[in-house]
Amino acid sequence: MGNCVGRADDYVLPHNRHKWIAKCGQQVARGLLDCENSNLMAFNRKYAATDAALNCHKSLYGRCFDPCFPLPSEMKLIDPKIVRELAAERKSAKGAAVAPDIDPEAPIAGKGREAKQSGVKPVRAAREKPTACKHETPGSTPADLNVYVVTWNMNSKVPTSNFADLFDVSGDSYDFFVVGFQEAPNFDAKSSISEVLGNKYCLVESSVLLSLQLFIFVKRSLKPSISGVKVDKVWEARLSGVMGTQKGAAAVRLVFADKSLLFITSHLAAHESNVKSRNSQCAHICQSVFSRSTSAYSCFQPSMKVDDMNSRDPGVSSNMVEESDVVVWLGDLNYRIELPRSLVLNSIKQGRLQELHAKDQLSTALRKNQAFKGFQEGPLLFPPTFKYDVGTDNYDTSVKERVPSWTDRILYKTKRVKAELRSYDVISSVKSSDHRPVKAHITLKNLL
Structure with a gap:
């Protein structure tokens, strides 16, 4: 992680993190720890794997990060733009429409409905079912x-x-x-x-x-x-x-x-x-x-x-x-x-x-x-x-x-x-x- 000081979840506001854990489960919040081991693309792919996981990432980024405390350059890898691109790649491979832009600064609408969409189960499903990539060929997987x-x-x-x-x-x-x-x-x-x-x-x-x-x-x-x-x-x-x-x-x-x-x-x-x-x-x-x-x-x-x-x-x-x-x-x-x-x-x-x-x-x-x-x-x-x-x-x-x-x-x-x-x-x-x-x-x- 280069010169990044501390663990990934040190950059999450504590009070917001507690709210997030209460609503969506500790496992979801701990997804940030993928970054601690430089496993950044695993994090990005996990939250681009399904539409529910994509919404989960939108809420995670929008609610848990302090906009007044700039992330170090290494942590900017957890960016909605990158996750959105991976999701678009997944949808393109399936012949579906490209995912809409996600603005982390935009107000979050439908909080109650979104909390249901971004619970622990969708994230587990995303982990079990990797993103389909356009470059996938016989004998290879999206992890190759x-x-x-x-x-x-x-x-x-x-x-x-x-x-x-x-x-x-x-x-x-x-x-x-x-x-x-x-x-x-x-x-x-x-x-x-x-x-x-x-x-x-x-x-x-x-x-x-x-x-x-x-x-x-x-x-x-x-x-x-x-x-x-x-x-x-x-x-x-x-x-x-x-x-x-x-x-x-x-x-x-x-x-x-x-x-x-x-x-x-x-x-x-x-x-x-x-x-x-x-x-x-x-x-x-x-x-x-x-x-x-x-x-x-x-x-x-x-x-x-x-x-x-x-x-x-x-x-x-x-x-x-x-x-x-x-x-x-x-x-x-x-x-x-x-x-x-x-x-x-x-x-x-x-x-x-x-x-x-x-x-x-x-x-x-x-x-x-x-x-x-x-x-x-x-x-x-x-x-x-x-x-x-x-x-x-x-x-x-x-x-x-x-x-x-x-x-x-x-x-x-x-x-x-x-x-x-x-x-x-x-x-x-x-x-x-x-x-x-x-x-x-x-x-x-x-x-x-």
Whole structure:
């Protein structure tokens, strides 16, 4: 809850609270305690779940809060506007009319009738029957968080007109968009992404290390559930490539409801022979990201109010990759296929991609626990993403004739959270780089 002092119900006028408990039951008033555990969206969804619960929230806000005592910013999350938006989303999903505006400052009419509508039973019913969301898909529930992840090595090329192909904005399926760029050119990535996603989404935070860039966007209606946002960058000078490009990692960590989410994009050492260097860089990033180390190669930049990360003893090391509940790692990891080019091309042409998996360096590293310990990846059912002749579907025809490889990957690991990989694929329509973008749809179960 950031710098919020005291418990949520400390901000309720005592005499009004007693009246409310007498009329509607202690359980209803204690709904405010959801906020004490930063479970703000659970509170909002509970009071948007039914019309009776919505009226209950209107009375709760209008009668119990002191208009002369401004709530701290964290508590403004318990706002009728947010609850109203969730209720409208519920009604829209059912094909019903949008709930009318609720003004907490307006006089409350029909007090006796409303007291009956806002008793304990409707709230219990709301808790037992969650809000139906428009993004609900088979196998998911309104409590699930749908995350769209995309990684792309841009090859220092300004994106073309099909930049929007990077994002699936059809319908209302995704709650988070996680976007990682490597070798990004000098362009306004934030504005470009915002334009594609539209007003429904807003930027949570970005982490930019020269050409290595990470952007986290979220539905505006879910922004109140996010706290403790932090940014970090890990690099080492000798890992840098040509001027303007950067090897290393950029990361964003946040708390959603009561779960910690860590997103990392990285660009690791190139060339087939450097597999041990890539494994070592993975270990270095895991140890350095958000650590209290004074290493010149780790930059810690808190982006918002301090939280538990800044309360650690400086001498105590931490591993945020191990401690976070959800970690999504994306980027140009640069692992290669250790086979002759002619054999790889022939397998791709005949659709026998499984023949290449055994010689994929990252698959081997995961299997032998040599790097990305505890992470998992979806099946590689798409063709290798590197190296293409720019603007074509032809693999490298230059004098170097690079062996096609799956250099661009998305990995994830969880604890205390069940994750389901819904899709993992290449975006073949974007051809302005020598890399193809890769996307994934990950559902985090029962996170709300």
